[in-house]
Amino acid sequence: MGKSYHFTHVSDSEDCGVIFYDRKTGREVLRIPFTKDARIGRVNHLRLDLEDSLGKNALGEILYQFWDGERRLADRRGRAFFAAKKYGEDKSPEDLYTILNLPAFDWKGTENPRVPYSDGLIYCLHARGFTKHASSGVKYRGTFAGVTEKIPYLKELGVTTVEFQPICEFIEKPSASRNVAGGNDSLKTEGPKLNYWGYVQAFYYAPKEAYAAKDPVTECKEMIRSLHEAGMEAVFQFYFPKEFNPMEIPEILRFWVEEYHVDGFHLIGEALPSEWIARDPALSDTKIWYYQFDCEQIYGKRGIPCRKNLGLIRDDFMYEGRRFLKGDENLVPAIAYQLRTVPATMAKINYLSTYWGFTMMDMVSYDFKHNEPNGEENHDGTDYNCSWNCGEEGVSRKKKILSLRMTQLKNAFCLLFFAQGTPRIFMGDEFGNSQKGNNNPYCQDNEVTWLNWKLKDKNQELLEFFKTLTELRRANPVLRPGEEAKGMDSISCGYPDFSLHGETAWRPQFENYSRQLGALYCGLYREKDLGIAPWQYRSKGKSAQNEFLYLGMNAHWEPHKLGLPRLPKGKKWVLFFETSENGASREAVQDAVMLAPKTMALYVSKDVEISEEIPGIEADERMDGELHKIS
Numbered sequence: 001m002g003k004s005y006h007f008t009h010v011s012d013s014e015d016c017g018v019i020f021y022d023r024k025t026g027r028e029v030l031r032i033p034f035t036k037d038a039r040i041g042r043v044n045h046l047r048l049d050l051e052d053s054l055g056k057n058a059l060g061e062i063l064y065q066f067w068d069g070e071r072r073l074a075d076r077r078g079r080a081f082f083a084a085k086k087y088g089e090d091k092s093p094e095d096l097y098t099i100l101n102l103p104a105f106d107w108k109g110t111e112n113p114r115v116p117y118s119d120g121l122i123y124c125l126h127a128r129g130f131t132k133h134a135s136s137g138v139k140y141r142g143t144f145a146g147v148t149e150k151i152p153y154l155k156e157l158g159v160t161t162v163e164f165q166p167i168c169e170f171i172e173k174p175s176a177s178r179n180v181a182g183g184n185d186s187l188k189t190e191g192p193k194l195n196y197w198g199y200v201q202a203f204y205y206a207p208k209e210a211y212a213a214k215d216p217v218t219e220c221k222e223m224i225r226s227l228h229e230a231g232m233e234a235v236f237q238f239y240f241p242k243e244f245n246p247m248e249i250p251e252i253l254r255f256w257v258e259e260y261h262v263d264g265f266h267l268i269g270e271a272l273p274s275e276w277i278a279r280d281p282a283l284s285d286t287k288i289w290y291y292q293f294d295c296e297q298i299y300g301k302r303g304i305p306c307r308k309n310l311g312l313i314r315d316d317f318m319y320e321g322r323r324f325l326k327g328d329e330n331l332v333p334a335i336a337y338q339l340r341t342v343p344a345t346m347a348k349i350n351y352l353s354t355y356w357g358f359t360m361m362d363m364v365s366y367d368f369k370h371n372e373p374n375g376e377e378n379h380d381g382t383d384y385n386c387s388w389n390c391g392e393e394g395v396s397r398k399k400k401i402l403s404l405r406m407t408q409l410k411n412a413f414c415l416l417f418f419a420q421g422t423p424r425i426f427m428g429d430e431f432g433n434s435q436k437g438n439n440n441p442y443c444q445d446n447e448v449t450w451l452n453w454k455l456k457d458k459n460q461e462l463l464e465f466f467k468t469l470t471e472l473r474r475a476n477p478v479l480r481p482g483e484e485a486k487g488m489d490s491i492s493c494g495y496p497d498f499s500l501h502g503e504t505a506w507r508p509q510f511e512n513y514s515r516q517l518g519a520l521y522c523g524l525y526r527e528k529d530l531g532i533a534p535w536q537y538r539s540k541g542k543s544a545q546n547e548f549l550y551l552g553m554n555a556h557w558e559p560h561k562l563g564l565p566r567l568p569k570g571k572k573w574v575l576f577f578e579t580s581e582n583g584a585s586r587e588a589v590q591d592a593v594m595l596a597p598k599t600m601a602l603y604v605s606k607d608v609e610i611s612e613e614i615p616g617i618e619a620d621e622r623m624d625g626e627l628h629k630i631s
Contacts, residue, residue, distance in 0.1 A: 003059075005100070007046040008077070009034065009066045016044060016068045020054065021097060023061040023082065030054060031067075050100075063097035074098060080206050080217045081169050087210035088445060090175045090192050096203070105221045110228040112263050114285070115160045117308055117347035118482045121470060122235070122424035123154060124163040124355060126197075126449065127211045130427055133450040140213035142450075144223040151230050157430060158470030161233040161287075163266060165355055166198035167220070168238070169206045193375070196445045197355065199239040199268065204252045224261055233263035235287060240269040249273060250280045257286055264288065266313065278310055289313045295345035310346035311422070317350040321415050322363060322386035325408060327555050327598075330512035335553075336500055339419050339519055342484040348421035352412050353429055356381075357439050360429040363387045364408040365394060370437030373444060381440030394437060403581055407598055410465050410579035411553075414600045417469040418519065418551050420481060420498070427451050430466040432459035468577070472602075476549065478523035494568070495522040495548075505563035505591070515556035516595065520565055521549040547571075548605035554595035561594050567605050576602040 007018050017033035030053055034044035054062060063082055066073045071094065074081065078098035085095050131138045131146030138146040147162075154162065173194050198208075207220040224234045236256065240249060249272065256262040264287025267274065274290045277283060278298045289311040295304075317338050324331040342348055353360045358369075367389045371381045390404045409432065416423045427433070428451045435441055441449045456463060473479045478497070485498035501518035502509035508517060524547050550573065552562045564573055573590055580599040595601055 003049070003051070005048050005050055007048070007064075007066075007075075009044045009068070009073075009075070010042050011044060011068050012042060013069050014039075016066060018046060019065050019067055019072070020050075020100075021063045021065070022058075023063050023097075023099075026084075029062070060101050062100040064100055065094070065097055074203065076203055077205050078169075078203060080215075081203065081209050083209050088173055088194055090173050091171045092175045093171070096169070096171075102217050103215065105218060107221075107225055107261065110225050110261075112261060112285075113160070113228060113231050113233050114263075114307070115231075115233055116482065117311065117422045118480045119474075120160045120347075120422040121158050121473075122161045122163055122349065122351075122422060123157070123159040123427065124165070124351075124424060125427040125451075126165045126355070127167050127208075128445070129196075129449045130451055132445075133447065133452050135453040136451070137453065142211070143213045144207070144211055144216070144219040145213045148223045148226045151226055151232070154232065155230050157467065158474060159232060161235055161263070162227060163235045163237065163424070165237050166202060166239055167207055167211060167236060168198070169203040169208045170195070170198050170200055172196070172198070172210070194443045194445055196449060197442045199442070201241050201244055202239070204238070205255055221260060228261070233287070234261075235264035235266055235289070236262055237266045237268055240267070240272055242270060244269075246273045246276075250277055250283070253277065253286070254280070254282050257283065262286075264309075264311075266290075283309075285309060287311060289349065293346060299345070304345050308345075308347050311349050312343060312346050313349045313424075317419065317421070318352050318354070318357075319384075319386050321350075321352050321412070324515075324555050325411055325415065326386065326388035327515055327557060328386075329515070331555075332508070332514045332517050333510045335415070335517060336508065336510070338421075339500075340485055340487065340498055342420050342481065344483065349424050350416055350419050350421040351424040351426075352416055353426045354424075355426060356442075358385050358387055358437075359426060359433055359435050360409060360412055361405075361432040361434045362437055362439070363412070364405045365389055365396075365434065366437040367393060368437070369439045370394075371440050373438065373448065374440060374442075381438075385439060404598065406459075406462060407580040409462055411555075411598065411600045413466055413469055414551060414553070414579065414602070417473050418479065418521075420479075420485060423473075428455070431456045431463040465577075465579075476521075476523060478521045478549070491524075493522070493524045495520075495524065495565075497522050499565070501550075501563050501565065503561050503563055503592075505565045507563070516552075516554045516560040516562060518553070518562040518564075519551045521551075523547050523549070549576075550603040552593055552595050552601045552603070554597065554599050557597045559594055559596050561592050563592050564590060564603065566591065570608050571605045572608050573603045574606045576604045578602075 009016060014036065017031060019028055020030040021027065022029050032046065034046055038045040050059060066075060074093045074096035075098045079102055080099040082097045082099055083095060084097065085091050127144060127147060128142040131150060132142035136146065138149040140146050173192055175192060207216040209216045212219040227234050253265055266289040272290065274293050275297050278288055278293060287309050291314050293310050320331060320334040320338060324335045353363060358366065366387055369378065369381050369385065371378045374380055390408060391401045392398060396402060432455055433451055435448050438444065438448055487498055488496050499520045500508035501520060548567060550564060554560045567573065578599060578601040580596050593601065
């Protein structure tokens, strides 16, 4: 007896069935109707042993569709598709043919990395745009295989989690007018327009054929396996429109966990059943991201799990961070909150850019959106960007403006990496990728959205600074706690775990005109304390040179003084880095520092008697308060 195949199709019509085609010739080879006795409600069922009808050797080259009256339709639950038309051509569901037989896959014993949120660095990318540009240098541009080739680069950056924009099969260019959802907007198009992003109702059980060089199923699994071998996670975005049946969503997610070993999902859509999904036992070890969760309903009396899997992903940090960076007033209280807050019941994911809106480079290069290429007279996309062009709109050759933009980008990364949450960036932000001011490039499959890898060399200074911050965060557990800082001296060591400061140490200034803030991170740790309970602010490791880190932030266009807390005897503050060329205070003053306009500076504690190397600073540099090189 051969392999049995089960087909299901939802229809109001009784005139429906399955059509089988030869893949090589496109010729119809078999047509079998659904029968009334196998119909339950509106669902038609059909079980077949196709070896007798088609032959065992022929099954690997067989495609199928459903007929429904006069229409031909693709199987919405199909596992892989063959498209009769190329990517970007006008399509309808009848242009997709479902592949009958799928190849077996060997996961080679790889396991899901299960990276704690506190250790995470999320990198969001588009599977096609990430390597489609000629400068990517990969063999198969714009594919899952291309992403696999770039895994060593992502590993070098310190990325732990790769988030993919929708990778399920979808109709990228509908044959008729329709609404296309993207970001926070619903955009009405007047005619067939390419949907590059993929935020439409999709064929949720199949990877997109156009994102693969050869077989999409195998290639997607190879990519995930390679990520796992490198210790990285794969998180997939899923967009579900209002009309989609919410009862099916948990089933879809379970399928991708079981069949593709996916590590998590970023759910996009209004009023999704996030509580149902979060309570699904099969997804309890899977990361779930959404903009809201009712954790009291989810956990009830069970209590919070030891390993958090839920992640809160909202735009608050992005908007408040951008406004602080460009110098808006009354933002210090909001930034103080964002730096410290880590919800007890879930993770908090922080970002300053995402797939919609300005990239980080465009955030410091444009005051206004420039979406004219989208063909909607620049009416599409949000007008609320909280950006600042640093003195000139768009591309500039003025050294003063370029220098200020570089400083602002470094400031942005400091804000992102020193906030007590999980940092997330969009592809290319680490080396200043631009989308030419387009904040809604949902229909741009070209160099507007394709990542230009030449910028790695052009903006190497920014890329190296980004890597320095990832190394600093990895080396200092106090920057990535698993729970929210208490803001008090809970271990009787003389210092709180996290504290804020103004022009005078220990006195932050929350007036609406204030634009400067100092943040002290205490990493004191010791295993024994003369029989008393041990100190432990750091999650692991022993006491080291970087027991104290102080980030001074001046978002104002004037210089400002910030108070430095007094360190224990035998220790002194030294400057680790500064973001502007104008310079922070280089004098050996241990109670205050003068920050230049639009500047952030990091000071670290150093033992006066010991000249051991601080991670990231060359050992032969003098420890007298001068600016130290970042290695």
